[in-house]
Amino acid sequence: MLKIKKTDLSALFAKIAESNELYLPVKTAGKTNFAAWTPAAEVDLDTLKTVKSPKDAFFPQSEGLYSCDREDGKIKITAGKLQDAPFVVFGIRACDVRGIEVLDRVFLSEPVDTYYAARREHGILVSYACGMPETSCFCKVFGIDAAAPAGDVVIWTVGEELYWEAKTEKGQKLTALVADLLTDADGAVVEAEQEKIRAIIDRLPNSDLSLEGWGAEAAKTRFDSPVWEQLYKPCLACGTCTFVCPTCQCYDIKDYDTGNGVKRYRCWDSCMYSDFTMMAHGNNRTSQLQRFRQRFLHKLAYFPANNEGVFSCVGCGRCVDKCPSKLNIVKVIKAFGKEDA
Amino acid sequence: MSVKNEEFRPVIVAFCCNWCSYAGADLAGSSRLAYPADVKIIRVPCSCRVNPMFILRAFEKGADGVILCGCHPGDCHYSTGNYYARRRMTMLFSMLDFIGVENGRTRVEWVSAAEGVKFSETMNSFVDKIRSLGPNVRLGDLRCKD
Amino acid sequence: MQRLIDRAKELLGSGEVARVLGWRKGENSWDVEPAFFASAEELDGFVYDGFCGANLSKYMIEASKLEGKTLVFLKPCDTYSFNQLIKEHRVDRDKAYIVGVGCKGKLKIENIPAKGILSVEGAGYPDAAEMLTVKTLYGDVQVAYKDAMLERCHVCKGKDHMIFDEQIGESADTLDGDRFAQVAAIEAMSPEEKFAFFQAELSKCIRCNACRNVCPACSCRKCVFDSNKFDSAQKANTTSFEEKMFHIIRAFHVAGRCTDCGECSRVCPQGIPLHLFNRKFIKDINELYGEFQAGADIDARGPLTDFRQDDCEPSIVGKRG
Numbered sequence: 123m124l125k126i127k128k129t130d131l132s133a134l135f136a137k138i139a140e141s142n143e144l145y146l147p148v149k150t151a152g153k154t155n156f157a158a159w160t161p162a163a164e165v166d167l168d169t170l171k172t173v174k175s176p177k178d179a180f181f182p183q184s185e186g187l188y189s190c191d192r193e194d195g196k197i198k199i200t201a202g203k204l205q206d207a208p209f210v211v212f213g214i215r216a217c218d219v220r221g222i223e224v225l226d227r228v229f230l231s232e233p234v235d236t237y238y239a240a241r242r243e244h245g246i247l248v249s250y251a252c253g254m255p256e257t258s259c260f261c262k263v264f265g266i267d268a269a270a271p272a273g274d275v276v277i278w279t280v281g282e283e284l285y286w287e288a289k290t291e292k293g294q295k296l297t298a299l300v301a302d303l304l305t306d307a308d309g310a311v312v313e314a315e316q317e318k319i320r321a322i323i324d325r326l327p328n329s330d331l332s333l334e335g336w337g338a339e340a341a342k343t344r345f346d347s348p349v350w351e352q353l354y355k356p357c358l359a360c361g362t363c364t365f366v367c368p369t370c371q372c373y374d375i376k377d378y379d380t381g382n383g384v385k386r387y388r389c390w391d392s393c394m395y396s397d398f399t400m401m402a403h404g405n406n407r408t409s410q411l412q413r414f415r416q417r418f419l420h421k422l423a424y425f426p427a428n429n430e431g432v433f434s435c436v437g438c439g440r441c442v443d444k445c446p447s448k449l450n451i452v453k454v455i456k457a458f459g460k461e462d463a
Numbered sequence: 464m465s466v467k468n469e470e471f472r473p474v475i476v477a478f479c480c481n482w483c484s485y486a487g488a489d490l491a492g493s494s495r496l497a498y499p500a501d502v503k504i505i506r507v508p509c510s511c512r513v514n515p516m517f518i519l520r521a522f523e524k525g526a527d528g529v530i531l532c533g534c535h536p537g538d539c540h541y542s543t544g545n546y547y548a549r550r551r552m553t554m555l556f557s558m559l560d561f562i563g564v565e566n567g568r569t570r571v572e573w574v575s576a577a578e579g580v581k582f583s584e585t586m587n588s589f590v591d592k593i594r595s596l597g598p599n600v601r602l603g604d605l606r607c608k609d
Numbered sequence: 610m611q612r613l614i615d616r617a618k619e620l621l622g623s624g625e626v627a628r629v630l631g632w633r634k635g636e637n638s639w640d641v642e643p644a645f646f647a648s649a650e651e652l653d654g655f656v657y658d659g660f661c662g663a664n665l666s667k668y669m670i671e672a673s674k675l676e677g678k679t680l681v682f683l684k685p686c687d688t689y690s691f692n693q694l695i696k697e698h699r700v701d702r703d704k705a706y707i708v709g710v711g712c713k714g715k716l717k718i719e720n721i722p723a724k725g726i727l728s729v730e731g732a733g734y735p736d737a738a739e740m741l742t743v744k745t746l747y748g749d750v751q752v753a754y755k756d757a758m759l760e761r762c763h764v765c766k767g768k769d770h771m772i773f774d775e776q777i778g779e780s781a782d783t784l785d786g787d788r789f790a791q792v793a794a795i796e797a798m799s800p801e802e803k804f805a806f807f808q809a810e811l812s813k814c815i816r817c818n819a820c821r822n823v824c825p826a827c828s829c830r831k832c833v834f835d836s837n838k839f840d841s842a843q844k845a846n847t848t849s850f851e852e853k854m855f856h857i858i859r860a861f862h863v864a865g866r867c868t869d870c871g872e873c874s875r876v877c878p879q880g881i882p883l884h885l886f887n888r889k890f891i892k893d894i895n896e897l898y899g900e901f902q903a904g905a906d907i908d909a910r911g912p913l914t915d916f917r918q919d920d921c922e923p924s925i926v927g928k929r930g
Binding site for chain 3: 515522546551555560564567602605
C-alpha cells in the first residue's frame, strides 16, 4: 500500500501525463465529466458520479471509422487511427469498471471490435473507491463492492491523503512511473475506510433490491406483462438514460459528406429514439412502450441470456438521478416485484 | 481545402431570390460589372424560402460569409415574403451575435432586378468585410476543413 | 393536496372525466413522475407538492386523441403552454377539464447542496415550509425553500391561470429576479467571451434530446433532427458545430411560440442554461416588435408569423452594439 498527499496530486497528474494521455473527472461549466487532463483543468475527485460514465474513453460517443477522399481522380480510403499509445483513466468508480467489463463481453467477443480492442489494450484503469455513496446507488445488488473496485490500480481517499495500490501488471508499471511521488503507507487505514464504506452501502435504500424473476426467463414471462403499459407512460422518449449509462452499447453508423469525400463514423444510438434499428422495411418497434420495454429487458433479460446470467446494469444510479420524468430501472424492478407479490 | 501562404480567399454563399436579386446578378454579369468569383450564388424562389438551417449549413460546409438578397420590401413577387424573411434573419443574426459569432459574417441586402451595380458593389463590400474578419472558425464542421 | 384528490375522485366518479393527468409519488419524495390515473384507487398515489415541476401540457397532445375528457392539473405557468398548444391546434380544448392549481414555487433536487439525500421535508402543499429539512446519509441539513427553487420560479410570470375550468388552492409570489438579467449580462460581453461561455456550456451537451422532447412548443410529429436525410449525426455532437446548430435551430423554431416555461433547463442532465437561448429571442422580440408573451392570448398573432412594413432591418444587430 502506498500513499500521496492530496495537495501533491497535480504533480502526480503532470507526471502521468508526461507519457500517457490522462482522462479524469473535470468540472466544466458546473458539471463534472471525464475529460483530458490539462494543467488548467479543474479536476474534481469529490463528485461521486460524473454525468456521463467514463465509457467514452473506450467507446466514444462518436468516432471516425474511415474516410474516402478524392485524390487525382481516384478514391483514397484511409482507415481510422487505432489507439496505439497508453492512456490512463483516473478516478473511475467500481460500477463503471464493471460497466467496462460488460462492454468487453460485447465488443471483445467475435467479431472483435478493433477500435474498442485497441483502446482496451492501451487503457489503464485507476479505479477509485466510493467514500460517500449516494442514495441512488445500488451496485451491491449486482455484487459490486464499491470499497474494493476492480482495476489496474485502486485508490482510496482518507482524510487529506490518497492511498494507492497496484493490482495488475499494467498497474505496477504505472506505479513504477510515479514511484518517486508515492510513499509507503499502512494498509490498516484503508481497511478501516472500507468497513466504513460498506456500512454506508448497507444503509442505502436500494441495496437490498431483489432481482428475482429477472434473467433469461424474464424475456418470456415478463414480455407481455401489463405492467409495461403502466410504466412507460411518462417516458419522454429522450435518450438521457442511454447516454449516461455505463453499459448501453448500441451505435449507429453514418457517412458524412465533407464536400471532397466521405467520412464514415459511428455514434451512440438510443433505443428510446424513433429511428432506432430503422431498416429499409421500416422500424420493428413502432411504439414507445416497445422501445421502453426493449431497454429494460435488454439489461435484465436478453443480456444475461447471452452472457451466463450477467446483467448489463451495474447499479450506478445515473438514470435514477437524471431521468427527466423520474423513471428508471429501479422503478421497473420494483414494479415487477410488487406485481409478483 | 485551404492553401497556405496565399492571400485568404473567403468562400461566400449568396442566397438570391429568383425574381429580383438573381436577375440583378444577371444584370451585373451582362453589364460586365466585376465581383469576386468567391461568391457562390444559390437561387431561391423567394428570400423567405431561406430558413436558418440554410445559413447554418452553409457555414457548416465551409462558408466564411453568408448573404441573403431579396426584393426590396414592398416589391416581393409574392407580396410579403421578404417581410417575413426580414424578421427571421434579424432574429437569427442576433442569436449568432449572442453566441459570439463575429458580427458581419451574415448580411441581408435588398437588390432589385434593375440594380446590377448595387449587386456588384454589395458583393465587393461583403467580400472585403469577410476578408477583414478572416476565416470562419467558430461555426464550421472541422471534418470539412482537413 | 387532499382537495385535489377529492375533486378528481368526484369528477371521475360522476363520469365527467375519463381519466386524470397529474403527478404520482415516486420512490423518494422528490421522484415525482407525470402520470395518468384511471380510477379512484389509483389516485391514492397522486401527489402535488414542491417537486411537481413537470409541465403536463404536452401530455395533453396524446390525451386529446383518447376517448372522453381528461382532467388535467395545470400550474399557472403551465397554462401558457396549454394556450399556445390550443392556438397551434395540437390539443383539443373540449377534451380537457382544466383544474388550475396554486403554486408556491417548484423545487429542483439538484439545487439542494447535500450528498446522500434520504428525504426532504417541507415541500408539502399547500403548507410549504420556509426551510426544507433534508435528511441525508451524512447528517441532516436545513435549506431555504427559496434556494432550492427552479430558476424559472425566481423570474415567475405571475400566478394567474391563463385558462381553467376551475381553480383550487392558493399561490405565493416567488418572483425575486429579473428575467432578462442573464441575457443582458451576456449581451454585454465581447464576442470572444460570449463564444467561450457558450462553448463551455454547449460542449457538455450529450444530445439526449430531453430539452426537445419535454418542450410543449416542440410538438412536431417528426423533428427535422430526426430526419435520416442528414449526414450529420443528429444524436451525437460529432463536432462542436452540431451542438450549436441543434440548439440555435431548436430555439429558433420555438421563437415567438416559447412561453418561457423553463422545462428545457429543468430537464437538461448537464445543467445547460438552455432558457438563455429562448429568452434572448423573447427579449429581442419585445424590443424590436413589441412586448409579446406567448400563450397569454390565443388570438394574438405570433411575432414571427407577422410583420410590419416599417420593421427594422437585420443590420440593426450590428448597430445596437
